[in-house]
Amino acid sequence: MASLGSQIANFFSGNDNDTREGLQSLFVSELKGIYYAEKQAVDALGEQADASTTDEVRNAFLQHQEETRGQVARLEDVFRSIGVEVDDKTCAAIDGLVDDAQMVVSETESGSLTRDAGLIIAGQKIEHHEIAAYGSAVTLASVLGYSDAARMLQQTLEEEKNTDRKLTQLAESFINQRAASEDDNSSSGSSQYGTQGQYSGSQYAGTSSSTDQYGSVNPDGSRYGDSSSTTGYNTGGSSSTSGSGLI
C-alpha cells in the first residue's frame, strides 16, 4: 500500500484514477456553485447600484454588473471546454452575502454616505468570496489539465481582484471621510445618518464627469491612490486579498 505521503501527493496531483474522478467531480461542483453565484451577483449589483448615494459608487457597481454578465458567459464557455452541461447549484455563501448587502440598505438612510460605505463593505465581501472560489477553481482546472478552463477562470479571477481594488480606492478616496463627518453632523441634531439627501449623487456629478470612470480625482481635489486616510474597514487592501483563500 502506498505511504500516506504518496497518497497525499497523488491526491493533489490528480495522478491516480480514483483521485482524478473525485477532483473532477469537485471541480464541476465548484463551477456550478460559482455559476449560481455570478448570476445572483448580476441582480445584486443592480440593486446595489440603485441604492447607492454617489455617482462614483453607483458607476462602480454598474460597471462590475456588466463585467459580471461577461463572467457568466465565460463560465458557460468553461463548462463547454470540459464537455460538461452548463448547470448551477445553490451557493449558500453568496445567498448570505447578498442578504447582508440588502440589510445594509434597510439599515442606512437613503442618500447618505454611510450607505455607500456600507455598500462598499458588502460588495467587497462578495468579491472576496469570488476571489477564493475562482482561485481554487483555477488550481483544480490546472491539476486536471484543463488549460483552457484554467486560463478563462484566471481571467475572471483578475477581474474580481481588480474590482476589489477599485472598491478599496473608492472607500479610501472620500467615502470614509465624508461618512465620518456625516456621523458628526448626526450627533448635532440631524438624523442618525445625516440629513437625508444631503449627499445626493448629483452633488458629485460635476467631479465624476470630468474624470475617468471612477474619477481619478477626489471631490476634495486630491488624487485617488494618494490618500492614506483609511478608517480600518477596508481589509481588502490593493494587494492583501491576492493570497487569501487561494490554494
Ligand SMILES: [Fe+2]
Ligand atoms: Fe464575478
